[in-house]
Amino acid sequence: MNLMLFGAPGAGKGTQAKFLIEKYGIPQISTGDILREAVKNETEMGKEAKKYMDEGKLVPDSIIIGIIKDRLKEADCKEGFILDGFPRTIPQAEALDELLQELNISLDKVISLNVPDEDIIERITGRRVSKVTGKIYHIKFNPPVDEKEEDLYQRADDTEETVKKRLDAYHTQTAPLFDFYKNKGILVEVDGTKSVDEVTKDIINILN
Ligand code: ADP
Ligand code: ADP
Numbered sequence: 001m002n003l004m005l006f007g008a009p010g011a012g013k014g015t016q017a018k019f020l021i022e023k024y025g026i027p028q029i030s031t032g033d034i035l036r037e038a039v040k041n042e043t044e045m046g047k048e049a050k051k052y053m054d055e056g057k058l059v060p061d062s063i064i065i066g067i068i069k070d071r072l073k074e075a076d077c078k079e080g081f082i083l084d085g086f087p088r089t090i091p092q093a094e095a096l097d098e099l100l101q102e103l104n105i106s107l108d109k110v111i112s113l114n115v116p117d118e119d120i121i122e123r124i125t126g127r128r129v130s131k132v133t134g135k136i137y138h139i140k141f142n143p144p145v146d147e148k149e150e151d152l153y154q155r156a157d158d159t160e161e162t163v164k165k166r167l168d169a170y171h172t173q174t175a176p177l178f179d180f181y182k183n184k185g186i187l188v189e190v191d192g193t194k195s196v197d198e199v200t201k202d203i204i205n206i207l208n
Helices: 013-024 031-040 044-054 061-072 090-103 117-125 160-174 177-183 196-207
Strands: 002-006 028-030 081-084 109-114 127-130 136-138 187-191
Touching (some): 013 136, 013 196, 028 061, 044 061, 061 090, 090 177, 109 177, 187 196
Parallel strands (some): 002 081, 028 081
């Protein structure tokens, strides 16, 4: 099953991807995670990407498309994958179409997690990630039960100032993909304002 999770920053894509990985045994491909790993390792690509990420801007398409071309060809994608945070521009979506054609596969579903802007800032500024398990929490909506406070960190770009810029980038560059995939007939909408468990149930119902 080849899936894509679509939605604004903070809509819950990473959170839902973690459940789908377990349920369907297919990997999550998060361009954000791949970029953060490159930043941490101070690779040339990481250093270049960091300039954009710190500013809440999208990283140039050429870098992102390069990452995805390599990643989708890896063996663990043979049974399917969950794209999370990619594509984010029309040129990225067109490059993905070409790549999928080359690999002789197609996207089965694009799941759009709909969450209004007014919820996004609180979600993102309250987001915490575990250094140990990589799990995503929220200080108010999804607090950790069995992880220690000191194992959690806040992403450098999860500040109110940067979120506003990321939301702008989302509306101008990413939102047009909604119609791009609706026109292909593979987009389904989910109310992302429901609880984490309810959203998971809605997604699983759609996929079954
Ligand atoms: P994205 O990957 O789309 O940026 P995340 O999955 O990281 O979003 O979620 C952003 C924040 O919102 C996290 O702190 C997460 O715990 C919280 N969150 C995710 N889904 C929900 C939900 N359905 N209700 C409330 N908070 C949520
Ligand atoms: P979120 O879902 O919370 O916005 P991500 O982890 O997906 O966060 O992305 C973090 C940052 O990484 C983005 O603000 C952007 O700078 C960069 N990035 C991630 N994916 C892409 C992409 N497909 N195209 C361009 N930039 C990206």
